[in-house]
Amino acid sequence: MKIAILALQGAFAEHGQMLDALGAEHFEIRQKKDLERGFDGVILPGGESTVMGRLLRDMELCEPLRRKIADGMPVFGTCAGLILLAKSVEGGISCLGTMDIRVKRNAYGRQLGSFSTEQTFKGIGKIPMTFIRAPYIVEVSGSAEVLAETGGKIVAARQGRQLACAFHPELTKDVRVHQYFLDMVK
Ligand code: GLN
Numbered sequence: 593m594k595i596a597i598l599a600l601q602g603a604f605a606e607h608g609q610m611l612d613a614l615g616a617e618h619f620e621i622r623q624k625k626d627l628e629r630g631f632d633g634v635i636l637p638g639g640e641s642t643v644m645g646r647l648l649r650d651m652e653l654c655e656p657l658r659r660k661i662a663d664g665m666p667v668f669g670t671c672a673g674l675i676l677l678a679k680s681v682e683g684g685i686s687c688l689g690t691m692d693i694r695v696k697r698n699a700y701g702r703q704l705g706s707f708s709t710e711q712t713f714k715g716i717g718k719i720p721m722t723f724i725r726a727p728y729i730v731e732v733s734g735s736a737e738v739l740a741e742t743g744g745k746i747v748a749a750r751q752g753r754q755l756a757c758a759f760h761p762e763l764t765k766d767v768r769v770h771q772y773f774l775d776m777v778k
Pocket residue numbers: 637638639640641642670671672673675697698724725726727
């Protein structure tokens with residue numbers, strides 16, 4: 593099993609460390625030709641979704657990536673990565689738009705922009721959650737299902753082989769969300 597990590601911007605290295613801890617092979621997508629390498633799943637990291645979206649479009653990565661995901665390539669988006677996957681974005685523009693979720697960017701305001709909590713993640717149990725200028729999911733539709741909530745807001749969802757978290761599991765020591773994703777890829 594080989595996982596590709598989008599490495600245009602943001603917190604991509606930390607995902608690599610999580611995959612190392614789980615013994616999963618991975619490489620970084622930095623340009624269009626990297627998409628030609630064989631891989632079984634892809635991670636879209638946190639960072640700045642507007643910048644990442646622009647780079648994806650400028651580098652002509654957007655359409656091929658969208659097609660792969662639409663064709664069933666497992667994908668895991670964290671924070672800005674979640675925003676890239678959303679069909680509808682409040683305070684931003686939809687990029688890949690493959691997931692039936694509506695998200696609100698920078699949803700907690702400036703002061704509450706970064707915080708940590710511990711909540712239940714469906715199928716895993718209680719996990720630590722670190723939020724950094726995070727979005728939340730306003731609503732899920734279609735076949736998308738809610739996996740976690742905090743303070744009455746949806747912060748993780750899954751639709752088929754697409755997984756999205758508003759928080760950053762890669763910034764904790766808990767590898768279980770990454771393991772959950774690898775189980776989706778298998
Ligand atoms: N606020 C960022 C955005 O809107 C997301 C923050 C993050 O990925 N930590 O893209």
